[in-house]
Amino acid sequence: MSAFRPATADSPLVNLIVGTLAVAIGVLLLVLPLIAVYAEALRRGWDPAWAALTEPDTVAAIRLTLIVALTTVPLNTIGGLAAAWCVAKHDFPGKRLLVTLIELPFSVSPVISGLVFVLIFGLQGWLGQWLQARDIQVIFALPGLVLATVFVTFPFVARTVIPLMQEPGPEEEEAAATLGATGFQTFLRVTLPNVKWALLAGVLLCNARAMGEFGAVSVVSGHIRGETNTVPLHVEILYNEYQFAGAFAVAALLALLGLVTLAAKTVLERLSARDGARLGGAA
């Protein structure tokens, strides 16, 4: 606490004000909603919350959400890795366009992400009559839920992996190719190990969004309880039926998913940075 203060430092009063404001923003805008979810869920104690979570419709919703995520995530992991490998390790005309197209789903409203599939597969969609004649249901059924979820989670894996894949440059892969490795061997043995933490982080984010998606699946779901109702949609139904304790209990479960994802992402980022540092040290 000396009287001397460097010319580039702000007065302690300014720092105090900025710090207080930042903490206020953090507490009021960011943390308080999270606390509110748990407070509302447990307002009448554990028992009603637990009852809401174990009620058959909730269990069915959890099962459906798991099925959707377990289908979506592997599909987008393969697609995302292929896209990342193209972009990070190869040169081709139209690369920037490809990157833009990969990121496109992020800038589209979730509702539009669901709408586009209704426009194709819905009763009055391009394929609607054809599908109905063959008794195939896409919209208001599992395939529609998966399609909409794949659309909204499409960019996660590619986006997380591309920067890390690009960083070391293509030299190691070129060496592998020179030594006679096939493209697949090169990818599996050289490229993949270097990006494993980023890949895991991408998969994790993809999964969190797949399980938590609301707008897109709400459009294609049809909201049939016990059948096409995912967990986020179940929250909405309970809430609109004024079953607040149940709605917040299920919401608390989803919030937990978000928190675990956030924590795991932080750990993976640290692991990735540590490996990166080691890589840099070796080079």
Added chain:
Amino acid sequence: MSAATSALPLAARPSRVRAIPGFGIAFGITALWLAVIVLIPLAAQVIRPWELGVAGVWHSVTEPRVLASLRLSFGAALLAAAINVPLGLVTAWAIVRLRFPGRAILDGAVDLPFALPTAVAGIALTALFAPNGWLGAPIEALTGLKVAFPPLGVVVALVFVGLPFVVRTVEPVLRDLSREAEEAAATLGATRPQTLARVVLPALAPSIFTGFGLAFARCVGEYGSVIFIAGNMPMVSEIAPLLIVIRLEQFDYAGAAAVGLAMLALSFLILLALNLVGRMLRKGRR
């Protein structure tokens, strides 16, 4: 991605293309996946409204209820993104430049709007800002404003959703900002406010702009976190994505697609304009 790639004429770069084998199959998977999941569906979004004819599309998107919802969605998104600029700046500044207990927690909390499913955020914010909520009650007592339900609630939800975009784009630039420029300004006799206004702020301006654009893009289409708090009154607090849902429920596919197309076209134009201004800001720095 690399600037060099795009600057080269098409014919000048064949030798590097096939250095690593396996491009064909990877590109095949990517192209197929992209076409099936993204391109064909978005083509449907662009083509189907025109079933109504040009006049029909125009009529469909200029209905007073549609115009009101577009005005609300875009107005609230722009306002929320604008509010996010000072909030995000203060938060990023505190995370990068200050040391205080709980800084790491604040840093982690910034990602909460990314991590919380939108429906959870929606009902949580509604509970907080309801007339008897933890924040709604004191705000109403102090200012007489009811946050939940009238259009104000939409803005509150969007501020929550958009905040991380501004913080996370400004933060790395602030971290890399050299202290020497600030020192030089101080040496040349600038007061601290002058240094902040003439040296620090211009350096951050492009990233602030990018963050504003990202927050806006996310907010304009936001659905889950808004519909619970908005009250969804036609002409007053009905957002454009909700109108798409309503039209779909009435099996008015082309009408729903028309609203979707109007949203995409408007946000494209706004983002294009933001991009141009951002480019000018960056050029001005050089």
